[in-house]
Amino acid sequence: MNDRQPLAGKVALVAGGTRGGGRGIAVELGAAGATVYVTGRSSTAGRSDLGRPETIEETAARVTAAGGTGIAVRTDHSDPEEVRALVDRIAAEQDGRLDVLVNSVWGGDALTDWEHPLWEQDLDTGLRLLRRAVETHIVTSRFALPLMVARRSGLVVEVTDGNTARYRGSFFYDIAKSTVIRLAVAQAAELKPYGVAAVAVTPGFLRSEAMLDHFGVTEADWRDGVAKDPNFAHSETPAYLGRAVAALAADPDVMAKTGRALATWGLYKDYGFTDVDGTQPDFAAHWANALEEEYGPLGDPL
Helix, strand or coil: CCCCCCCCCCEEEEECCCCHHHHHHHHHHHHCCCEEEEEECCECCECCCCCCCCCHHHHHHHHHHHCCEEEEEECCCCCHHHHHHHHHHHHHHCCCCCCEEEECCCCCHHHCCCCCCHHHCCHHHHHHHHHHHHHHHHHHHHHHHHHHHHHCCEEEEEECCCCECCCCCCHHHHHHHHHHHHHHHHHHHHHHHHCEEEEEEECCCECCHHHHHHHCCCCCCHHHHHHCCHHHHHCECHHHHHHHHHHHHHCCCHHHHCCCEEEHHHHHHHHCCCCCCCCCCCHHHHHHHHHHHHHCCCCCEC
16 A cells, blocks of 8 residues: 555545535545545536536546546436436446545535524425435435445545534524434444445534635635634634545544544544644634533534
8 A cells, every 4th residue: 555645546436526625525535546536516517506616627636636536527416317327437437446435515505594493494495405415415325335335345424514413503404414424324334234334524614615705815814714703713624624534535444433423623633634734623622612611512423
């Protein structure tokens, strides 16, 4: 094994790899040597209804620049036939090999109502959020898992927000993110006899492209956003999440973690990775020091 590229020869699918955590994971899997299929609806062929400028082609190019092989495939993961075609393509091009599946599809920011309780929310909007954030993961796993089962090895990563039972501030958002953790638990139970691991992984305060835009900053001057929210000082880049997932994918003993809800703030202690600036952000520690008195403890992992 190449210590600098422990995933050389491995094949990954990052569903929802256009931006944010998905992009960070795709690029870091590439840096570890993997061939990474980057999928999503935002492409040079046209933007999704989110209207963001990032594309799957940009992410794939970053994967290749990092040392891997990036392959962009425009895919709507709510469409079973598109997902089936995607997996058939991977199987054909990679001799049936798929080592890592990352379910990172989200697309729910514009659909999340942070102001109203369930009984005052628009039902169609809330259910659409669940279809985007949960159903897409199920559809993707349904077609991708047989490749891993056939080889009796692999890792499934369900990307979520938070790894405890703490309420996340909005009904449909909370249901989506909590359910994604249960997807990992359920897949882990069914995949264990085949030597395939499944985990949920959360970042801390993620400094995504959308979050940088929200604070009116760039990655170069992101600390200027701390004036608006002091908690932003404890944020982390998508690469930090990516390095956590790459470390899991390279761990020969990853089955010891199957079925668990994991976090960057715990995984850096296990694997020793850092963020791009050499720091090791630990949002759980920040919460305990600065936020627990006001908001209560984060709670135990699910």
